[in-house]
Amino acid sequence: MIKVTIFNEFLHEKKSEKVKKIYPDGIHKAIADFLGEEEDTSVRCVTLDMEECGLTQEVVDDTDVIIWWGHMAHDKVPDAVAERVRKAVWNGMGAIFLHSAHFSKPFRALTGSPCNLCWRESADSERIWVIEPNHPIAKGIDRFFDIPAVETYGEPFGIPTPDRIVFMGWYSGGEVFRSGVTFERYNGRLFYFQPGHESFPIFYQKEIQTIIKNAVRWAYNPTRRSTSAPWVNLPTVPSEYLKR
Amino acid sequence: MIKVTIFNEFLHEKKSEKVKKIYPDGIHKAIADFLGEEEDTSVRCVTLDMEECGLTQEVVDDTDVIIWWGHMAHDKVPDAVAERVRKAVWNGMGAIFLHSAHFSKPFRALTGSPCNLCWRESADSERIWVIEPNHPIAKGIDRFFDIPAVETYGEPFGIPTPDRIVFMGWYSGGEVFRSGVTFERYNGRLFYFQPGHESFPIFYQKEIQTIIKNAVRWAYNPTRRSTSAPWVNLPTVPSEYLKR
């Protein structure tokens, strides 16, 4: 059983009538619904307004893969919570950062980079191309698929050179973007995925759901490895090996 | 002085009236003209119809950076010539592969990959985005520039994960492509650059010329290192270091 925790800011859905119409119970609920269809996955949702953002040590310890959606209130997440998430990733928790979560505290802290980019809200279409057809996160996705309306992101994207660029985005307005990229940090795997603006019903699209499901499986790591474990004094090599 | 050798197939320019009008003296001449403007660069041109493609051992030994354009006659380049180029790259010669040279014998032999891709001849425009603004090959290039008409290339591009993706291409027909990528092979540096179809006056465009000039400087390596040099029996570590 893969235990997924979805963190959602859950602000736009309460403040904007337009967004509320698309995601009446919040973006987290839309994601939880399709992830919940999987037999081997259990889903928990937490939001910004909960104590410690709902991400207490107990919850984080009980999470295999975290999914993060945030946009307008990144700075409302306490530093201690962001650091707790980062350490859990180091130990082996998978992490999926959606759309504007490129600017979330944990993603920036894990990449060590500014994570800045360009953007435009103009309801361009995005065509997502598969760059690595062999990658598990691209499983079941054809050569490309279209999202009718998105917020446009543009390069340069201020991230370290990713391990893999699984998807690249083409926007009708003229931009390209590294829309699906992976990183590894110590024992943990990260996937950043560009689509998911709150003003469009993107999380109801079949291909988006397939990709997030794939990413959960890819990021899932059943073993934990503490960052303090290897801090031990080493024995020297046995002397019988040094005789020559 | 950087010694550049330009290899051009020089077939389209003789067979097609349309191409001849654009490049009356061959694509190599158009490239040589703007590279020749640089004070510290000397340029030599060779073509497929010359003995050993003009790439005798003497010529290759006297080359710092090779620029390769080929399209319809990759298999006319003798294996021995391709292997001579590959070995020279290993030893430190820089190599720039333009457009359809993704399928040239030396590029495939140096990447170890199929180098296949998708394409469409439809005179789409291409917008080239700078992904690594800090890279020397992007020097003097704004955030992006447009090429009015190109042959479209599409992903997936069958290359190893590049060291750096300096440029990505956006095509008006809906594709993206890793249009400018770098690799290193032993002592030598490689740059592949997508634009350069023979039917369009691409090599007269200012930004294209800037990029190729930058790439020559980046790929130039004044030192040579033979692949046979390190094949020596090693002494063991001095015993005084092993006493503990």
Place this chain on the structure above:
Amino acid sequence: MIKVTIFNEFLHEKKSEKVKKIYPDGIHKAIADFLGEEEDTSVRCVTLDMEECGLTQEVVDDTDVIIWWGHMAHDKVPDAVAERVRKAVWNGMGAIFLHSAHFSKPFRALTGSPCNLCWRESADSERIWVIEPNHPIAKGIDRFFDIPAVETYGEPFGIPTPDRIVFMGWYSGGEVFRSGVTFERYNGRLFYFQPGHESFPIFYQKEIQTIIKNAVRWAYNPTRRSTSAPWVNLPTVPSEYLKR
């Protein structure tokens, strides 16, 4: 069922009494024995003296993962056979290259690199360190393990920057070596592993067997993707997405 084909030169074992004593039925037989213990793995052995090295198109088509051991007769493998193996890797066959197979035709052709190195035959011990404890190939291996006697390999190793360095070797004579490295080429995965000199009973060591078993599973790719498949003319993006 993972279908493994082991290619062994099988020359040292016939020419040298010392080697014959260690591997009376050949190195391939020693590897086949421990791989054959796995319930989901079937093993076939082929040798240099067989027609087409035993690697006919039928055999290669019927192979999920190839293991390659060669040393003194790399040039006896016909180019056509090496190219057949390379293409199969591109399409998705996994490949494990052992010890002196760094100089085999398929490994050099897949890396595009000279693959040269330094060496010394002095029965140093090698301590293999796990650099990526999270990597599937390192599963079940402690922080390090020792091989009592090996042929020493030394850096610089003339390979492209690997995707991952899973193991690094420490030699009692004073050298280090990137002893276990991975690459990807199109649809196929490669693992190079340094230990395995014919003069020592290395393939009987438990940790070596665990690593090769792990590597077989890691390199196994159930899907095939032809390098010719994507060569299709692309449709342009639907015009309704371009209206703004």
Place this chain on the structure above:
Amino acid sequence: MIKVTIFNEFLHEKKSEKVKKIYPDGIHKAIADFLGEEEDTSVRCVTLDMEECGLTQEVVDDTDVIIWWGHMAHDKVPDAVAERVRKAVWNGMGAIFLHSAHFSKPFRALTGSPCNLCWRESADSERIWVIEPNHPIAKGIDRFFDIPAVETYGEPFGIPTPDRIVFMGWYSGGEVFRSGVTFERYNGRLFYFQPGHESFPIFYQKEIQTIIKNAVRWAYNPTRRSTSAPWVNLPTVPSEYLKR
């Protein structure tokens, strides 16, 4: 003129008689001495006991390359100072982290990783091998060199996969370590270098000095690029390019 700022904790040299004997004016002074020999380099030293560690905004703005030595008081560096350094690196300041600076606040924040490792204080010798002979940081260094006595570091080293492993360390006690590694973060270059324990006269060794001098030149980036610069709304692609 490359403006180098050396930050040194400067505690061991005051607290330990043994260390004071080796570095009577501090490690920073030893480094400043050999860097100061370079005609195109100007050197400034700052220490932990200075206001804001000597790293005021003015000083950081006036620095091309920072060199960091810290060991026992990483947590005494204010978060704001560490963040100032990180932002300067993003904008283009080079950064060289020596020895135990793997655990410094700026290095951990820039890598996004735990940066943990194993160690042993036993005066092993270290043999530093050049893995990338072609890298500018290795210029003038032979295939390897020996340091008579060091503090041993051991793998696994909790860093992201480096861009390049320039040097690997072999220790007489049986360990290996990625002793010289590079990273890029946005506009800035990082070099981590393992040798430099306070109890040994390592910074007086010729090869160490050559490497640090090389690293300063390699990390030096004359252009600055703000992380806020690209945050502009993009124009859409000119409509004349979209007509087909």
